[in-house]
Amino acid sequence: MKVDRREFLRRACALGASGAAAPLALNLAALGAAAAQSAPGDYKALVCVFLYGGNDPYNSVVPYDAAAYRAYAQARGDIALPRDALQATALRGKEAAPGGARFALAPSLAPLQPLYERGDMAVLLNIGPLVVPTAKAEYIGARVPLPPKLFSHNDQQSYWQALAPEGASSGWAGRLTDLFAGANAQRTFTGITAGGSTVLLAGRRVAGYRVGVHGSTRIDLLTRDLYGSSDCTALLRHLITQPREHLMERELSRIAAQSIEADTQLRAALADVAVPGDFASPLAQQLKIVARIIGARQALGAKRQVFFVSQNGYDNHAGLNDTHPALLRELGQALAAFQQALSAMGVADRVTTFTASEFGRTLGSNGNGSDHGWGSHHFVLGGAVRGGRYYGQHPEIARDGPGFVDNGRLLPTLAVDQLGAALGGWFGAGPDELRLVFPNLRHFDAAALDSLAVSA
Amino acid sequence: MSATPSAAAPQSAASSLSRPTPGQASRFLAQATFGPTPADIDAVVRDGYAAWLDAQLALPPSQTHFDWLLQQGKNTEEFKGNGINAPLESTLWRKFISAPDQVRTRVAFSLSEIFVVGVSSITASWPLFGAAGFMDLLAEHALGDYRELLTAVSRNLSMGCMLTYRGNRKEDPKTGRHPDENYAREIMQLFSIGLQELEPDGSVRMVDGAPVETYTNADVQGLAKVFTGWDINGPETDVEFHRRPMALNNAQHSMAEKRFLGAVIPAGTDGHLSLGRAMAVISAHPNVGPFIGTQLIQRLVTSNPSRAYVGRVAAAFDDDGTGARGNLKAVVRAILLDPEARNPDLDAPDWGKVREPILRFAAWARAFEATSSNGAWAMPDTTDNTIRLAQSPMRSASVFNFFRPRYVPPVTELARRHLVAPELQITDETSVAGYLNFLAIYVDRGWEDLQTPYTAEIALARDPAALVARVVLLLAGDAFSGQTAAAIAGAVSTIPPGRPRDRVRAAITLVAASPEYLVQK
Helix, strand or coil: CCCCHHHHHHHHHHHHHHCCCCCCCCCHHHHHHHHHHHCCCCCEEEEEEEECCCCCCCCCEEECCHHHHHHHHHHHHHHCCCHHHHHHHECCCCCCCHHHCCEEECHHHHHHHHHHHHCCEEEEEEEECCCCCCCHHHHHCCCCCCCCCCCCHHHHHHHHHHCCCCCCCCCHHHHHHHCCCCCCCCHHHCEEECCCCCCCCCCCCCCCEECECCECCCCHHHHCCECCEHHHHHHHHHHHHCCCCCHHHHHHHHHHHHHHHHHHHHHHHHCCCCCCCCCCCHHHHHHHHHHHHHHCHHHHCCCEEEEEEEECCCCCCCCHHHHHHHHHHHHHHHHHHHHHHHHHHCCHHHEEEEEECCCCECCCCCCCCCCECCCEEEEEECCCECCCCEECCCCCCCCCCCCEECCCEECCCEEHHHHHHHHHHHHCCCHHHHHHHCCCHHHCCCCCCCCCECCC | CCCCCCCCCCCCHHHHHCCCCHHHHHHHHHHHCCCCCHHHHHHHHHHCHHHHHHHHHCCCCCCCHHHHHHHCCCCCHHHCCCCCCHHHHHHHHHHHHHCCCHHHHHHHHHHHCCCCCCHHHCCCCCHHHHHHHHHHHHHHHCCCEHHHHHHHHHHCHHHHHHCCCCCCCCCECCCCECCCCHHHHHHHHCCCCCCECECCCCCECEECCEECECCCHHHHHHHHHHHCCEECCCCCCCHHHHHCCCEECHHHCCCCCEEECCEEECCCCCHHHHHHHHHHHHHCCCCHHHHHHHHHHHHHCCCCCCHHHHHHHHHHHHCCCCCCCCEHHHHHHHHHHCHHHHCCCCCCCCCCEECCHHHHHHHHHHHCCCEECCCCCCCCCCCCCCCCCCCCCCCCCCCCCCCCCCCCCCCCHHHHCCCCCHHHHHCCHHHHHHHHHHHHHHHHHCECCEECCCHHHHCCCCCHHHHHHHHHHHHHCCCCCHHHHHHHHHHHCCCCCCCHHHHHHHHHHHHHHCHHHHEEC
16 A cells, blocks of 8 residues: 555645645655655554634643742632642653643543553643744734634634635645545545534545444435335435536535445444443544444555544633533543543554644633633644653743733644644655645744654 | 626616516525515515515514513523523524514524524523524614614623623733633624625735734724623513613723724723724724625525625615615615526526525425414424434524534535535535435424425325426425426326325425525525
8 A cells, every 4th residue: 555646746736836835856756755655554543632612721731830830820810720639630751841840630631641641642732823933022023924813713723624714625634644545445434524514634535524423324215215106215316416517516416425325334334343431421422433433444444544523612711610621521531431442442553632722722811711812732642652741842821921922822832733744744644745735844843743653 | 705707787676676487586585584485476476576575674573582482481490591492492493484574584593693692602591581582682683773783782691691791800900810802802703894804895805915804812802891891680580681781880891991993992981881982983894894794695695696796785784875884674685686686697506505404494384384283383403413404593502603604615616616605514424314314204294283284285296297396486496407397296206196295295305305406596
């Protein structure tokens, strides 16, 4: 199995023509090397857990060493978590953070602590959308290009998923899987969402395939004769799937045809796949169907897959400490159950899971919540992850300090592109390919997270 | 926005709009109401578009959701907590399907997808009354003045809950507490001006080759101070507090200087004056006409209106002909009577919009004169995407609505042509099956007390061609191919004539399932 070279060339041309990629010294020799390097030997999957609303970073990964906690508590006031509640979830990892900083997980994320200490989870500090490395003075003076429409939910969701604001026509995971178009028997089951519509999975030729928490949904009318008439049922199937001239009708038909075909295949592939464990919450149910589809990978002929799941409710402008702990509890329990299931299935080192969210939040309190921010902290989990470590840096906690802009919003020091490149590299993409998938990667240290995930 | 050239100048309304055919009347009613009925088609054919529309626009609001819920005795302890909101579905669908003031009701629903409140976000007792009252507020102002609408929305408790400024307190320099920025940001991004400066035709204004963002974090922080000090008006002992605008507690209102969008409200200005000034500043922004106008066109008529169409609607917003700005009645009239809406090229591959699932169900009920047999209107939450509609009124998961007005479905010819298709954001391999699974139920046996005898259709069932022609007229108007209709008639004729009701059900199912119907032209 190898990278589809024609696909790669098409992408190279498309990106080059749009000017999105810098003049890359592409030649066939380099391409051959990239393809050889990225030829995948076995199954790998990425799972994106999107926290819709903008997760509050400071009450998820809490500054814990005495000085940092004092600054945190003073800045947050009534929304600060009490320090004595953090003792049990203080992280004792394989490496200290730069400068000896210590962090604790929010108490409700306790199920993740063993994963961190086992080395199966890494913490990314202060990551977010950036076009180029950006210093505070450059932000204030608008002296460097910035991601458009910062602080806007829908646009920053899109930026995390596609590296462009709302309206983007492809996502970075879709572009990544385009490189492995030949790896899977069927493109339909390459990018799969159990978490709603997402541009993340859209590549050049296919967008994400949608499943419910029990898998695919059957069209009941096609399983029987419509009012006793097989002619009516046959016509119904024809009407809803026939190619159309009108562009919206064409989409409706395409989706219906795919729904019918994929349902047949997925239903059969999932029939005997059971995943043990406690998957009760809405997020856990999504992760359970992901685990089941991973369990059916051979029947589906899949070698490279990306999954998308999501959790709503993180826009906690009000009632942060009433609402947020329950969300994190659901997140922590779901992720822990998922990792446990993957281990039981023997694929823990074949699946890398990461959290994402449109933005972080303000350091200061608005009374009982926090407002839209920029940089945030995230988790990367899996057997291939070099965990028990922090990646990136946390600035000194000071609302008007050099690490914060616009009155307490973290200025990211890691770019989404860098995370994507690390995950893409693990997936099997070569350096040149990654620069095509992540056009702004050339502005950053592409190797910053090289050690984040390593192949077994 | 469509990249196609501007439409021709408006034709004389009198000449082109006077005598609609039944098919044209049906297509007009799909845009203006929750769906054509046989009686409304007759009336539009008889009176013409403009006269019928003006009669609708002159109707006062019909019985409110709030009053109906009171009349049904839903203001009891049983419905006080969140989670038991079923009567909300009843009254919302009741008006969608049966309200006489259909244009107002449809526009109010469209506004509920711009000014979004989800019932589960209403953190006060009897949330169903909060949601009902909010939809009533939208109906009250749907054909009124935009600034008054924006003001009423901003004072509404349900919106205050949805966007968390209920109980929002002024800044506290000692602790560093700042006012909640939620409403200040979203009122600008979603309810009025959007993120980028627009030309009067809705296109993004470019300066030195780049768009211009309409506001910064500093504007959000300045405007946030306006929305401090507002909270529930009166005790939660009965439901009436939901109908009262939020009250101002000036002690919690920021008296600091408030700067936003180039305006300055001086220090020491109280809450009422500050709110009035903010509403005036936002409503006067030149983006409002094209920003709100485009979305109303999208909700009623087409996803990708020409720039000229948007320009005409925005001009009606800016001046209703008497010099008044923000007259929504004039805007609705301009949208529905525009030559682009009335006489489009029905064969154009990019004209129209995907019918959102709520409208599909309502249109079925209205076309076949379904009504509640006992007055209960026991409709379900239709959010489920495997056996319902993947959409339920006033149950959007966030203030960003079920779908975004600028949604571009990736990996499609639409995307390649830079066209949007908002409703496709909730259209996927699961929801297409879910719709058909729900359709199979309600066409077959209605829903609980919502029932239709299909009388007129059964009378035609011996003649499948005539039956299908009627179903097509009622559901799709003049935008459905004769070829498809003939194929459906042929298939229906294989059902024995002795089962006329099954022929009717099969004909409706096949028309309502077909993509030709699912895209409203």
